[in-house]
Amino acid sequence: MSNTIKIAKWEIKRNLKNKSFIISLFITPILFLAFFLLGNLANSDEDQSVTTVYVNDKLNILPALQEAVQLHNLPFKLQKTGIEEDKIEDLLKNRENTAYLFIGKQSLTDGVVPVYTSDVISPMFANQIQLLAEPLKALQLEQLDLSKNQLAAISKGIVFEQSTVSEISKTEGGGGETEKILERIVPGAFASIILLSIVFSGMMIFQSASQEKKDKIAEIILSSVTPKDLMQGKIIGYFLLGMLQVVVFFIFIIPIVLWKIDVPIFHYLFVPHLFLFIGIALLGYLLFSSIFVGIGATMADIYTAGNFQGLVILLPFLSFVFVGPVLTDPSGLWAQIGTYLPFTSPAVLILRLSILEEWPWAEIVISLAILIISVWIFMKLAGKIFKVGILMYGKNATPKEIWTWIRQ
Amino acid sequence: MNETVLTVEKLGKSFKHQPIIQNISFEVKKGEIMAVLGPNGAGKSTIIRNIMGIMYPDEGSITFHNSQKNIIPRHKIGYLPEERGLYKNVKVMDILLYLADLKNYPLKKAKERAKVYLKKFGLEGKEQSSIDELSKGMGQKVQFIASILHEPELLILDEPFSGLDPVSQELFKKEIRSLANNGTAILLSSHQMNIVEEMCDRLFMIHRGRKVVYGSIEEVKKTYANFKCVIRGKNDRAVLEQISGVQRIEQNEDVSTLYLTKDIQPAKWLKNLPEYMIIQELSLDRISLHEIFIDVATDQNLLQEAGENYE
Numbered sequence: 001m002s003n004t005i006k007i008a009k010w011e012i013k014r015n016l017k018n019k020s021f022i023i024s025l026f027i028t029p030i031l032f033l034a035f036f037l038l039g040n041l042a043n044s045d046e047d048q049s050v051t052t053v054y055v056n057d058k059l060n061i062l063p064a065l066q067e068a069v070q071l072h073n074l075p076f077k078l079q080k081t082g083i084e085e086d087k088i089e090d091l092l093k094n095r096e097n098t099a100y101l102f103i104g105k106q107s108l109t110d111g112v113v114p115v116y117t118s119d120v121i122s123p124m125f126a127n128q129i130q131l132l133a134e135p136l137k138a139l140q141l142e143q144l145d146l147s148k149n150q151l152a153a154i155s156k157g158i159v160f161e162q163s164t165v166s167e168i169s170k171t172e173g174g175g176g177e178t179e180k181i182l183e184r185i186v187p188g189a190f191a192s193i194i195l196l197s198i199v200f201s202g203m204m205i206f207q208s209a210s211q212e213k214k215d216k217i218a219e220i221i222l223s224s225v226t227p228k229d230l231m232q233g234k235i236i237g238y239f240l241l242g243m244l245q246v247v248v249f250f251i252f253i254i255p256i257v258l259w260k261i262d263v264p265i266f267h268y269l270f271v272p273h274l275f276l277f278i279g280i281a282l283l284g285y286l287l288f289s290s291i292f293v294g295i296g297a298t299m300a301d302i303y304t305a306g307n308f309q310g311l312v313i314l315l316p317f318l319s320f321v322f323v324g325p326v327l328t329d330p331s332g333l334w335a336q337i338g339t340y341l342p343f344t345s346p347a348v349l350i351l352r353l354s355i356l357e358e359w360p361w362a363e364i365v366i367s368l369a370i371l372i373i374s375v376w377i378f379m380k381l382a383g384k385i386f387k388v389g390i391l392m393y394g395k396n397a398t399p400k401e402i403w404t405w406i407r408q
Numbered sequence: 409m410n411e412t413v414l415t416v417e418k419l420g421k422s423f424k425h426q427p428i429i430q431n432i433s434f435e436v437k438k439g440e441i442m443a444v445l446g447p448n449g450a451g452k453s454t455i456i457r458n459i460m461g462i463m464y465p466d467e468g469s470i471t472f473h474n475s476q477k478n479i480i481p482r483h484k485i486g487y488l489p490e491e492r493g494l495y496k497n498v499k500v501m502d503i504l505l506y507l508a509d510l511k512n513y514p515l516k517k518a519k520e521r522a523k524v525y526l527k528k529f530g531l532e533g534k535e536q537s538s539i540d541e542l543s544k545g546m547g548q549k550v551q552f553i554a555s556i557l558h559e560p561e562l563l564i565l566d567e568p569f570s571g572l573d574p575v576s577q578e579l580f581k582k583e584i585r586s587l588a589n590n591g592t593a594i595l596l597s598s599h600q601m602n603i604v605e606e607m608c609d610r611l612f613m614i615h616r617g618r619k620v621v622y623g624s625i626e627e628v629k630k631t632y633a634n635f636k637c638v639i640r641g642k643n644d645r646a647v648l649e650q651i652s653g654v655q656r657i658e659q660n661e662d663v664s665t666l667y668l669t670k671d672i673q674p675a676k677w678l679k680n681l682p683e684y685m686i687i688q689e690l691s692l693d694r695i696s697l698h699e700i701f702i703d704v705a706t707d708q709n710l711l712q713e714a715g716e717n718y719e
Contacts, residue, residue: 003510010506014498216493220554222462223487224510391462 003225007233008240011208015241025245029252036256051097051125054081058104064135072131075122088116096120099129108140183271188354190269191277193249195284195346198242199316202289205238206313209296209390218390227387235289242285276364277350283368284346286375288316294382297389298397308399319347330355339367342374381406410437412473413562413593414459420467421454428454429617432468436562436593441584443608444597445701451617452597453490456566459595460487474561483511486560490567490597492551494539500526501535504554513558525553529579545576552580556587563587565596569603581607601698613701621700632700635674636693637666641686653677662688667695 015021053076055062062080069076081100083091088100095118107113113136115129122128212218221230258265295312322344325334330352338348345367353359388405389397397405412435419432429451436442444452457463459470461480475481494503501522508518526532529549539547548571556563565584569577585607588594598604604611604625611628613621621628634655642662649657653672658665668677674692681687 006506006509013502014495018497212495215495216491217495219457219462219489219491220487220494220507220551221510223460223485223489224482224507226461391457 003229004232004236007221007225007230008237011234011237012240012244015204021241025248026252028245029249032249033252033256036253036260049097049122050075050077051099051122052077052079053099053101053129054079054083055101055103056081056083056085057101059108059139061103061135061139064138065132068132068135072128074128074131076128085114085116092116092118097122099125101132103136107136108143111140184273184354184356186265186269187271187274187277188350190274191281191350192347192354194243194246194278195281195350197245197249198239198281198285199288201238201242201245202235202285202292203313203316204241205234205289206292206296208234208238209293209386210299213297213300213390213392222390227390228383230390231293231383231386234293235286238289239285273353277353280346280349280368280371283371283375287342287346287371287378290375290378290382291315294378294385294389297386298392298402300396309396315343316347319344322348323351326351327355331360336363339363340370342371345371410439412437414595415471415473416455416459416468417471418468419455419458419465419470421451421458421463421465427617429458429614432614432617432619434612434619434622436595438561438593439588439591440609441588441594441596441607443604443611444595444614445599445601445604445611445621445697446597446614447599447701450614452614453566454617455614456487456489456564456595456597459564460485472562481561483513483558484561486555486558486563488551488555488563488565488568490570492548494547494551494554496540497538499536499538500531500542500550503539504550504557507554508557511558511560518557521557521559522553525557528583529553544571545573548572549576549579552583556583560592562593562595565594567597567599569598569600577603599701601696601701605697611697625697628697628700629694632695634670634695635668635672635677636695637668638689638691639664639666639685639687640689643686647682647685651682652680 055065055078057065057080062078066078068074069078083100085100085102092098092100097118097120099115099117099121102114117125212221225233254265291312295309299309318341319338322334322338325332326338326348329335335348335352338344339352340363341348349364349367353364384406385402389402414436416435417433419429420427421429432451432455434442434444444455446452454463458465461482470480472479472481472484474484501519504522505515505518508522509515523535526534529552531546531549534542534546539550542550552568555565563584568580568584572580581603584594584596588609596604596608608625610624611621612619621632623631640663643664645657645659645664648654648659648664648666651666653669654666655669656667658667678692
């Protein structure tokens with residue numbers, strides 16, 4: 001077994017025997033759950049509010065839809081309407097929890113039912129409305145003679161294409177597909193949790209390196225392994241501890257989320273995009289962990305961190321500066337700047353890719369290239385700083401000293 | 409002749425263009441205790457850290473004879489650094505096994521040996537104690553055990569006796585001697601001359617990063633340990649200067665110290681002392697390593713002035 005793996009194993013074992021770590025391992029998902037459930041409780045009235053669904057029904061399918069509503073216990077009040085699509089914009093402007101469905105022959109051939117909603121509507125509506133596809137599918141099958149084209153139409157399925165009233169004026173013929181959105185958001189949220197967990201555990205490297213100096217064990221360890229082995233072992237060890245946090249987090253969270261949200265998370269999670277999202281999160285971890293391990297070795301102990309070291313700890317939080325601008329305009333200048341800055345690119349990329357319908361592949365490739373080069377550079381620099389810093393006892397290194405070590 | 413385990417040749421290291429050690433050469437042989445002596449800041453720890461590969465020398469070479477060229481056989485070396493400690497919140501046995509594992513030593517064997525040594529050092533039953541529950545002395549014993557658990561061929565101890573009480577010092581001395589008798593090559597740095605004189609086979613003394621004395625304890629004593637006579641009583645310096653065989657005189661109020669030449673015969677020399685000398689007390693003994701060390705450390709270089717050869 002290589003020394004790197006031995007050190008990684010030791011760091012894991014040491015932390016797993018540490019009461020504070022075990023408590024934090026479970027307290028994080030419990031706190032998250034507590035906030036989630038409390039928030040859910042507060043919003044339960046709103047969530048349970050009934051949505052009035054007007055159906056422009058040219059296929060006489062309303063009774064079948066009523067049955068489906070009752071069967072699935074959906075909070076819908078279905079009403080027949082004769083209003084045409086081009087007039088609903090004005091009607092919806094001042095309404096809440098209201099939706100219009102337009103079901104005609106076109107819906108059966110195209111497999112798309114246009115749905116227009118008021119701006120204020122239950123967040124669960126998008127998923128709940130999909131359950132009304134069943135009677136339409138049944139009708140579709142009844143009417144088809146199963147020719148090749150018809151079979152193709154059946155295989156397409158039926159999707160309720162939802163647009164809020166604001167989106168009607170922006171786009172003709174409705175907005176994006178819920179499924180595609182979920183295929184981006186679910187892996188994006190998954191990768192964000194991974195990034196957050198492993199970056200937080202990466203911050204523990206900071207403490208580990210400085211504590212090793214404080215306990216004066218560093219020189220004893222370095223008589224058996226090289227500084228490179230020690231540094232790599234810490235990075236791998238804390239990565240796995242971060243992943244353990246992710247696993248515990250999901251063990252707690254996923255059953256609750258499945259129960260409360262009723263979205264088939266696994267269906268949307270295991271999509272090809274997931275690998276890219278996870279890759280970005282890993283690169284982010286490698287970048288921050290190399291910085292933390294290097295700078296951690298320059299401190300006498302965690303409690304006496306100087307201004308410089310203190311600022312370095314805050315680097316991962318720089319990404320929050322870009323959250324607002326990215327949400328407002330995911331393809332704007334600020335979003336692009338955040339994508340190209342190595343310290344912000346992991347979080348900004350994940351956020352942008354979760355929002356954007358069309359991915360800017362050129363920007364993704366450039367950003368990943370910058371990130372990979374940055375990881376390589378910071379690993380090299382961290383190695384140089386760690387090698388000298390870990391043996392300097394009793395004081396924090398100054399930026400000038402760190403610069404001297406880098407130049408050596 | 410014992411086989412050589414470690415050879416250091418013309419070693420040099422500078423920090424910020426300031427030489428810390430220069431032209432350092434010595435050997436450590438199997439089964440011997442070799443001491444590196446010098447005042448604080450002389451460069452002892454720098455030499456050791458270069459040997460251990462924790463620092464990289466600017467000049468010279470370090471050869472481990474039982475290893476491939478340019479590779480430090482870390483698993484064959486035991487090391488107790490001057491700046492030493494242990495993880496605070498881990499169990500004694502866990503840390504011992506981890507450090508043995510880093511030396512590629514079989515865990516089962518390490519566990520057995522750890523139990524034996526813990527018993528030997530009075531730490532029986534402390535296997536599952538956390539390090540922060542131990543006293544400072546107990547912690548030092550655990551550190552020492554960690555450095556020898558993997559049966560090293562070369563054991564490097566940087567100030568191993570500092571901070572130890574006399575009982576623990578004796579325990580450490582006994583164990584170090586026993587390891588040397590069993591064939592371990594031991595390189596020991598210290599500034600406690602009495603211990604070095606008592607237990608080391610050879611010594612290498614440095615000052616300001618340069619060699620001043622190198623050889624076996626016997627050779628060094630033969631070369632440097634002339635007799636000196638300390639007389640309590642008020643005597644004129646002129647009277648003392650007339651006595652034959654006196655190389656140098658130091659006077660401090662009523663106490664005069666006469667440093668004698670190498671060739672004197674003590675009994676004959678005492679007989680020839682003038683009868684009119686005032687003697688309230690008189691002692692005649694050899695210059696100790698301690699005095700050589702103090703002489704070097706305080707830059708008096710009086711022995712050198714007197715024509716002694718340090719190189």
